[in-house]
Amino acid sequence: MAGEVSVSEETKSLISMLVKEANLSGAAHIKYYTGSELGDGYSSERLAVDIVDDDKQLKLYLKCAIPLTPERICINTMYRHEIDFYKVIYPTYVKFFEEKGIQDGFRNVPKTYGFCEKKFREIIAFENLKAKGFRLFDTKKYMNDSELKLVLRTFAKFHAISFGIKDQRRELHDSFCNDHPCHYEVLKPIGLENFFAKGARDFVAKLDPVEDRNIIEKFSNLEANLLSTFFNLEGQLSSYSILTKFDCWINNMMVLYKDENTEDPLDIMLVDWQCITRASPVHDIGALFYAVASKEVINNYRYYLKVYYDELSRRIRELGSNPEILYPFSILEKEWKIYGTYSIGLAIVLLRGMLAEKEDLTDNVESSDALDSFFSGSVASEKKWLVRAKHIARHAIEHNLI
Template identity: 30%
Template structure:
């Protein structure tokens, strides 16, 4: 089924096609995402064709709902992502190459076009699925082949920030100016009363999520005690600790659940990945590398890999160190492993919070996941709507209990 494009979208596609050497071409479009996969926009697959020649594109378009935009800073999210694709990634790659790095971070799609007009925000990228990339099945924890590939790519990406801060701090500052913790951008333009209410609402929503998690692990005394301890400290963590100046070290991916990684398979029948591409950079911000790692591992790793978290940290740090050394930086000075371990322990709170928030969505059937636009248009609370009971509820409880058990075993809270 074709998707109707706006004037701005059609103009952008036509311009891209001509730039890529197409004349007298035709285009086809189709929806590119399922319910629950992208809460700040819609995905459209676009194919530009002329004879045997074809260009496959993916367009992310912002949602127009006024109520949704009041609740979520959608415009800022798109402007942020466009900035990364158009400016930051190319600057990062050029910097590394100029400094002698032979294997720079390139784990992201190519951008072809974008629009920053209010209410018409969109970004047009290469469609990697047509090049042999695919998503991991969100209902199943990732295996080590996939996890280690992501960790190594994060190592290269984070190390680029660390190296640029050492070698060209002025450029790093220019590229990352204003990329503060995305969660705080919802309060930037609000008055003090609105900010206070926003914080109170967020704390209430977090308590609601934790209550749902407690219900899921009831019967396990150690898990219940762990969640009680977590509940008593997590508010301060998100309102204060996460913004500590000493943690603002690198540019982060920010949104690290499984649907934001596309894996390249040379043989689609053998799911052994050769490359990974990180997608959805809308909530990228400055922070601790451990934030990306905790989010990623807590939501995607099976119990045995999360339990052996030091192996994951070593894999990540080795990749980061290799990139740092390639440009003449000393990893033990710039970002020693001991500091990574210290920050990991701190950011396990972040990982658990994201697991509590996302694991149910990840194991649910698509039709069960609330439609975010419908929720806000009807005046409902999104967190309350996430308390639904999935047909896969037993799997959700098992996955969550695995995560909390690892927290208990390591005395993280």
């Protein structure tokens, strides 16, 4: 584990409160460590905290807002959204399915212990999933069949509750959505627009004018189309939209495996709920699917759509609603194409970061130097990126997704 670090007064105050709530003595020994590697977090400081008091031990993980400049005020909005999810939305979802007598509903969210809601100094204290054996997916590998099915079924459980509440408690669902509007527009000041524009532009620029002529023809407007999709989301939604996580970065999931020497997953936790908003289920699973799937899996994408939909429909029925009315499979297929530019374009851009070496990554996408570094990594990782990205592009062309 990394060495100890100094912490803010807000962090010390929150930990002091949690020590009291856990009935630990004032003499409890507290250690703070760096909580994540470079590139795993976004505009946040991550701290691991070990609290030891005689035979009692509490292992926490803190997500702390980085002090903001005026240009980055949107991060405050994101923290408010995330805190609201953990304090209000998620407990409401759990209560909803528990009232139906469902024991194995959506519980794939880490336990929270407390919050600091001071503006620009927000902190969320979680259970330390890493200490419980959870770990990040290996971003340089394809997800295997078991991993991918677990991810899709987990999102299906979450989406089913959104559909169920929308159907049975419409005002509540709409209030959640209205309180968490899409905020990609306010993310422009921190460089998100430049990040995606640079990624799309870089992909097209690296294509071979002869070998990849068809891709160049179809993807020549990828940059403009991807940005339009991002920053005009609300105008593109249908009556089937629900409250979604809307953050498909692979490092926003942690998985528990059967043992350290296997890739047989037992459980998964979805973290970082700062982007929750009204959108299509496809916005949660589309780009993620293409970014983590092998060529063979992508070619068999309809099978995995059925895996997702079978779980979704079963869970919606379990909640007492009708999936054929709320979200027919035909609509899922239709929206898979409607939001194809989002899924395909975002997957290609994010895949670059997934395959990059650690030294190429940064937690700050604001500067042009950081962008240039991110999209000009090692030759080996770039070759892998282009091979995978070009297969995604050819698939998109074949199935009219772009």
